[in-house]
Amino acid sequence: MTEQAIQPLRVGVVGLGFAGTTHTRAYQQVPGVEVIGLAGLEADRLAQMGEEFSIPHLYAQWEDLLARDDLDVVSVCTPNFLHAPIAIAALQGGRHVLCEKPLARTAADAEAMVEAAKAAGRVLHTAFNHRARGDVATLKGFVDAGLLGRVYYAKAYWMRRNGIPGLGSWFTSKELAGGGPLIDLGVHALDQALYLMGEPEITTVSATTYAEYGPRGRGMRRVGNPKMQTGSGYEVEDLATAYMRTADGATLLLEASWMVQGSYDDDFGVTLYGSEGGAEIDVRRYGWEDTLRVFTDQAGVPVETRPASVRGRGHQAVVEQFVDAVRSDDWSAHTGQEGLNRARIVEACYASAQKGREVSLAAE
Ligand SMILES: NC(=O)c1ccc[n+]([C@@H]2O[C@H](COP(=O)([O-])OP(=O)(O)OC[C@H]3O[C@@H](n4cnc5c(N)ncnc54)[C@H](O)[C@@H]3O)[C@@H](O)[C@H]2O)c1
Structure with a gap:
């Protein structure tokens, strides 16, 4: 000491x-x-x-x-x-x-x-x-113990319906926030996926962004603290989708939204598909019980388990x-390297969406 x-x-x-x-x-x-x-x-x-x-x-x-x-x-x-x-x-x-x-x-x-x-x-x-959640910790233990084998495909999402943090707040200014739900919520989902997958290097991203509801003043969040106002209009996306490749040949799909017309409220999760098994974390409205399912087979018979997890201690x-x-x-x-890696990926997603094509992150 x-x-x-x-x-x-x-x-x-x-x-x-x-x-x-x-x-x-x-x-x-x-x-x-x-x-x-x-x-x-x-x-x-x-x-x-x-x-x-x-x-x-x-x-x-x-x-x-x-x-x-x-x-x-x-x-x-x-x-x-x-x-x-x-x-x-x-x-x-x-x-x-x-x-x-x-x-x-x-x-x-x-x-x-x-x-x-x-x-x-x-x-x-x-x-x-959100990486400190109990279900994420449980699943991380399974992945690290080899229960899923090699994870070759992952999906991560954070989707809200009517969840724009406030029109005219810093959140909806491109200059002040850097982007919308992708940089706000998607970065949590991205972090969970990369953490669970063992920090693979993302080599390419192909992303799209949409601003269907925010610019029309729709989809505003009705609960929560008022955010610092800056008077800006709606300058960011309200939905982002991204397809990513890793250096070891895996695929990661990411979705992040503050506003879509779907079955969501304020929900996030990660799905992992591996060579020996799969797993899903599905979190509705920040719940923590019964959020994890694991899929394997025993003697050729598909088996689904629902491991118990603790809540986790967050911040x-x-x-x-x-x-x-x-x-x-x-x-x-x-030294902040993981935060930097995620910032590079998020920025590459915005660049890809703006250019309308795949963007490479690998060193040339
Ligand atoms: N990890 C999470 O779960 C989580 C949740 C919410 C927010 N966040 C992050 O936390 C950050 C803040 O978000 P928030 O929702 O608390 O925002 P907020 O708008 O509620 O609060 C921002 C605070 O920054 C202060 N501030 C602004 N300019 C300042 C200055 N010049 N000097 C001193 N203080 C100043 C404001 O006075 C305000 O108190 C963002 O980066 C957001 O992404 C993380």
Whole structure:
């Protein structure tokens, strides 16, 4: 155990929405970690969170929080366009960074963040909390134990009906968010699939995007916190589909939508087809029971099992893994590479959709 491990970690959180609140709450459950500062533009919410979580130092702007000289860790829970500037400033100031997904709105921003982490010798970690689900952990154990054999085909989706986060919020601005449901929800589904498949290299993508409902002001989400408004119109897709090839010959299909007319509410899942068996995770409205099915055969007879899973700990697990990485002896193993890989894939999907053809990600 290093000297570092016994010092309290002092954390600053930027952002007061769902993400900022969730990170703050999670840090407060970890022994030896103190959230000492918070930044966000909504004055009432800032004061309320300061009181609720007993956080002494409150700022409107992230720059003022980062100007403190006593922070060890910064959590970036802001609109996507601010991920890179805040994370890079924090890393250059010697802080470790936990960044919300997507790591960045462009691959270039994500590359700059990973470079900053390497140059500073600090931890950069992306919050892929849906990978920490119990059903994903159970299935990952089966895959790693060889139960499915070689996974050669996978499908991942996150589909909402009437789930556009808010017209005129930063979510619907291409400039501020980097895209629509693909970069927002699809990146979670992509992360789950790649994690379960053992991080195969994606070599080509062929994607299409549609904006059928958003531009007509339809499909808006009716529940949830109001998102930070920016006054932009509807500039992003409301559905994205992608076909991807991996270097080892597997196929991955991805679908992400904020609005389709279908049987969905707010649902996601992953299907894996392997040389020895298959598996499906199907999650309706963030449920966690009875979500996993595994398909094999025994003596030639098809067998379907429904393994029991626990709920999983979501952001609490993410924050604890991040704190463990910060307290470990090897920060060089945590430089944000997985977040960068996903940013490159998402960007390639948007490029493919724009060009109307397949795009290669493999080094030429
Ligand atoms: N992992 C998940 O399950 C999950 C869920 C929701 C959101 N997110 C991610 O978290 C991020 C934030 O999403 P949200 O839904 O919480 O958004 P939100 O709009 O509710 O909150 C954004 C926050 O950023 C703050 N902010 C903006 N500009 C700022 C500045 N200059 N200085 C200080 N603070 C500033 C705002 O004041 C606001 O409090 C996004 O990247 C989103 O993709 C992840």
